[in-house]
Amino acid sequence: AQSVSQHNHHVILSEAASLELGCNYSYGGTVNLFWYVQYPGQHLQLLLKYFSGDPLVKGIKGFEAEFIKSKFSFNLRKPSVQWSDTAEYFCAVNAQGGSYIPTFGRGTSLIVHP
Amino acid sequence: DAGVIQSPRHEVTEMGQEVTLRCKPISGHDYLFWYRQTMMRGLELLIYFNNNVPIDDSGMPEDRFSAKMPNASFSTLKIQPSEPRDSAVYFCASSFHTGPNEQFFGPGTRLTVL
Numbered sequence: 001a002q003s004v005s006q007h008n009h010h011v012i013l014s015e016a017a018s019l020e021l022g023c024n025y026s027y028g029g030t031v032n033l034f035w036y037v038q039y040p041g042q043h044l045q046l047l048l049k050y051f052s053g054d055p056l057v058k059g060i061k062g063f064e065a066e067f068i069k070s071k072f073s074f075n076l077r078k079p080s081v082q083w084s085d086t087a088e089y090f091c092a093v094n095a096q097g098g099s100y101i102p103t104f105g106r107g108t109s110l111i112v113h114p
Numbered sequence: 115d116a117g118v119i120q121s122p123r124h125e126v127t128e129m130g131q132e133v134t135l136r137c138k139p140i141s142g143h144d145y146l147f148w149y150r151q152t153m154m155r156g157l158e159l160l161i162y163f164n165n166n167v168p169i170d171d172s173g174m175p176e177d178r179f180s181a182k183m184p185n186a187s188f189s190t191l192k193i194q195p196s197e198p199r200d201s202a203v204y205f206c207a208s209s210f211h212t213g214p215n216e217q218f219f220g221p222g223t224r225l226t227v228l
Contacts, residue, residue: 043117043205043219043220043222044205044207046216046217100211101162101170104157106156106157
């Protein structure tokens, strides 16, 4: 079974600061990787996903994530955050060739001060 | 499409009462998932259905919890009797084949059991 670890539970930044949220997974096989975002009072929605190909994935709203297979990591980045990026961010993984049922991390709460 | 619809959005009940949460998945999606989100445990998968058939209910915490999907456009999650520790946000999500495809989440039901 796979597991996902998000090391940063709470992150507080000022606008224009750079962001990197860590995500590590444990699974020996090939995986699909996702980042979801949950804005205050809203539902989870997909930010970006990686299945294969270029390990640097670009998503919506200027976010990107890099899959580093040797490190079992899929960190989320944004060069300059905005107040509107305040949200909860979830990393998720599912196993290719398996049930494809995703495992979610505990989430990281990001607060951006204007 | 209106997305995944859940009702009610908020539910406050007293311990011992029956609670029924409802979900309408996105039309055409053949997988439906029920999750529970708490501060302590994060996002937990309770049960999922494929073509209205429950596939894995190993995440259902106790016999007090039950879920049904009588047709492709409706599912319920029932808690009977409810307990204060059931207080959480319950999300429903649907997807078109689990595969590497993303899940689409509903707005959630915030349940408070007094």
